[in-house]
Amino acid sequence: MADRYFDDFEIGERMVTAGITLTESLIIDFAMRYDPQPFHIDVEAAKASNYGGLIASGFQTLALGFRMVLETGIFRACGMGSPGFDELRWLKPVRPGDTLHSELEVIDKKPSASKPDRGMLRMRYRIRNQRDEDVITFTSMQLTRRRPS
């Protein structure tokens, strides 16, 4: 993908990423460090939980959903970080063997009033599974560089 800048994003534009399959090993490895709740690290305890089996940490699914977007290259030249996310919802459990991808839509863009080299994108993210069910949705603010003149 050619380098993109703030100026190249259009409101209403949509993108779909490639996918990644979350395995039991990846789920437990992440959760042991970052989210050691029984339903993320203990297969037997997870069976007895309200989830009925092992599920991925929502933080892992969130980070992977964003990573898949990074891999498209849309922020490679322009990404300057994010001030925040809104309305983050964990909608469906992610289980070992589930394959995730992300879909995103540009819902707003505003050039910075004070800094002429950058602008803010607002993007709607849907992280979806192999059945095209939303597992996480959120709205992000993404600070992006303007095209160098």
Place this chain on the structure above:
Amino acid sequence: MADRYFDDFEIGERMVTAGITLTESLIIDFAMRYDPQPFHIDVEAAKASNYGGLIASGFQTLALGFRMVLETGIFRACGMGSPGFDELRWLKPVRPGDTLHSELEVIDKKPSASKPDRGMLRMRYRIRNQRDEDVITFTSMQLTRRRPS
């Protein structure tokens, strides 16, 4: 800490966690897998970025902030997962050597109308550094088990 249930949390109650120091190695290790942007994985590129040096992935700081809360044990007996987070803000960069802790406050609680075994807590999180600056703030919904009768 004795096991806590939905019934034991009080609106206005505050908690402070123990801390953890994020190292350069931990920052790069996480970001290589989950957030491979130059300012998270490449010390030299990070120097030239708008952050002026390597910073931790916001997803890593968020997950660690939550992990420190898990380690207090408040959700050990009652935690049933979270439907979502709102107003997540990445306020300050986290740099190698920074020591983080979390502060949280119960801002609302509601028993489930349909399921008598559980209730929803709304909690305000502040993940703070060694200078007591907020680095991330957000509001979470936390589904919790009621005390078994």
